[in-house]
Amino acid sequence: MPLHPVPARPDGLPDRIRHWIGGAFRDSADGAVFDVADPVSNSPYASAAAGGAADVDLAVAAARDAFPAWAAMGDRERANLLYRVADAVEEREDRLAGFESFDSGCPSRRRAGRPAAPRRTSATSPT
Numbered sequence: 001m002p003l004h005p006v007p008a009r010p011d012g013l014p015d016r017i018r019h020w021i022g023g024a025f026r027d028s029a030d031g032a033v034f035d036v037a038d039p040v041s042n043s044p045y046a047s048a049a050a051g052g053a054a055d056v057d058l059a060v061a062a063a064r065d066a067f068p069a070w071a072a073m074g075d076r077e078r079a080n081l082l083y084r085v086a087d088a089v090e091e092r093e094d095r096l097a098g099f100e101s102f103d104s105g106c107p108s109r110r111r112a113g114r115p116a117a118p119r120r121t122s123a124t125s126p127t
Contacts, residue, residue, distance in 0.1 A: 009038075009045060010098040017048040019055055022062030029054035039105035 017036065018025040027033075028049040035044035049055075070078070089096065101107060 010095070010102050012095065013045065013099055013102060015046045017046055019049050019051060019059070021055070021059045022065070026055075026058070028052060029058065036103070038102060045102075 018027055020026075026049070028051055030052055032050035032052060033047040034050045036046040036048050037044045051059075073081070
């Protein structure tokens with residue numbers, strides 16, 4: 001019997017991880033992937049897009065295209081957007097902690113109770 005039981009794969013854990021570039025999921029430009037293995041059994045549980053230079057170029061171009069709208073956004077509007085992101089993380093905190101625990105091998109009880117509040121510290125208070 002192993003010293004530590006192999007954790008069950010969390011429901012909803014993706015088996016394919018793609019890039020998020022320019023508001024859309026994308027495979028690597030050259031189709032390259034790598035295995036993602038859980039640290040307990042070292043068994044692959046997902047494949048992830050392996051970014052290369054072409055993917056970096058696409059991401060940089062997408063960021064450059066998005067920057068004017070972000071820069072034109074007022075402080076309050078930008079803060080409200082960041083708060084919406086923090087709200088979404090908080091709403092999914094248990095699920096995300098389960099994913100992270102499985103991926104890192106860190107027991108979820110060590111992650112429990114860590115609020116999303118620190119993610120809010122860089123945003124100005126919303127109005």
